[in-house]
Amino acid sequence: MIDPEPAGASEAGGRREEIVEIASRLFAERSYRGVGMRAIASAVGVQPASIYHHFSSKADILDAIIADVTERFIAAHLYLLDPKFVTASSMRQLVTEHVVYFWQHRIAEAVGLRELKELSVARAEHVRRSRRSYQDAWICAIQVGVSGGWLPAQNPRVAALALLSMINGVNAWYREDGPLSIAEVAEMHAEMAVTGLLGRPSKRHVDSPRRG
C-alpha cells in the first residue's frame, strides 16, 4: 500500500501479481517446500492470512507462477516446426527465440521445472502434455529434414532431445555479467544446433575407441 497510484504507478494491478512475483523468486531460491506462507507474507510485507484473500492455497500460488509461462511460448512457436514449411532457417530462428525467451522467464521456468510434481495432478499433466507436443514437433521436424536430405541427423528422436537439453541448459550456467549477451549465446546455440549437432553426416565408428 505504498502508493495507491493516481498516476505513474510502478506496480499495475496490485497485490496478486506482487505475490506471484515474490513467491516465484523465493521458490526458485529455496524450493517450494522450503518457503512457508509466513516467509512469503513477510517478503510481501503482509500477514500470512492476508495472502488467502488473493489465493485459495499455497499450491494456487504455484499454479499462478507456472500457469502458462512455458505453454505460451510453445503455443506461439509451434508453427515454426510445421512439417510442411520447416527449414534450417526456421529451426535456427526457433532455437534463438527459445533460448532468449527461457532466459527472460528464467525464474518461472526454474520453478516450473523443479516443482512440477508439487502442482495439482491435472495441471502438472497439462504442462507435461504441452512440453511433449513441443518435443514431438521437434522430432517430426528433424525427421522431415532427414527425409528431405537437408538434415543428416542420425537419430531424429535422440537428436531432438539432445538439442532440447542443450538449449534448456543455458539458464543453468549463463550469467548476465559475462562477456556475452543472451542474444549472442542464443545465436551461437542456433548455429551449433542446426549446423553442427543436426547437420553432420553420420560416418560412424571411424576410429571411435570401443569401450571394454
Place this chain on the structure above:
Amino acid sequence: MIDPEPAGASEAGGRREEIVEIASRLFAERSYRGVGMRAIASAVGVQPASIYHHFSSKADILDAIIADVTERFIAAHLYLLDPKFVTASSMRQLVTEHVVYFWQHRIAEAVGLRELKELSVARAEHVRRSRRSYQDAWICAIQVGVSGGWLPAQNPRVAALALLSMINGVNAWYREDGPLSIAEVAEMHAEMAVTGLLGRPSKRHVDSPRRG
C-alpha cells in the same frame, strides 16, 4: 561386494547402506524436504529414532547420498581431458562414459543436482568446485583442439557448456524400456558432440534470419 554375508542374511553390511539407498530413492521421488524422517524410517521398517544411531541428522543422510558420486567420476576421468594428450577419440570416450555413468547413478545424481542447496555449505561448495574443475577441463581441452586446428568450435566455453548440458540432460528423458540401450544413446551423443557440435566450421550468418 554385494554380499559379504556367510549365509542367508538378506542385507549386506547393514542398515546404514540400506537407509542411504532407500532415502535417496525417496528424495529423488518427492524431494528432500518432501520426505520426513518418519517416512524414511517406515520405508526402512524401523522407528524414526533408530535412524539417529546411524546418522547424526537428516542432512547427514543427504551428505552420504551425494558424497562423492559425482566427484568420483570426475576424479577418475579428468586425465582424458589432459591438454597434453587430449584427442577427438579421448573426448568421444569421455562423453560415452559420462552418459553411461550418470545413468547408472541417476538416483544419486538427481538428488545431488536438485538438493545441492540443502547440503551443508562446506560440502555443497566442495561439490560445486569439483564440477567446476570438470567444466574448466572441458573448456581447456576444446581450446587445445581449436588451437591445434582439429576442432573448429566457435566459442570453446559456450561449446563446452552446451555439450555438458546435452549429456547431463540424458537422464531427464532416457527410459530403459525404449528401443535403445543406454550404451547406444551414449555413443550417439559422443558422435553428436565431437563430430557435430564441436566439429563444424563456423560459417556464420549464411542465411540466418536475423530477428527484429
Place this chain on the structure above:
DNA sequence: TACGCTAACGAACGATCGTTAGGCACTGTC
C-alpha cells in the same frame, strides 16, 4: 556375574507448517 556396546524401541519435545475464524478500517453505491 558384571560390564559395555550396538541397535532398536515408545513417547515426547518445541518449532513450524498450511490454514481458518472473526473482526476492524476503508471505499464506493444506493
Place this chain on the structure above:
DNA sequence: GACAGTGCCTAACGATCGTTCGTTAGCGTA
C-alpha cells in the same frame, strides 16, 4: 446514512516436522 465489498489484521487451529529422551534386549568379553 445504511450496506456490501475489499484488504488486511490478530489469534489460533490441528498436523507434521526434526530431534531427543530414557529404556531395553541381545551379544561378546573379562
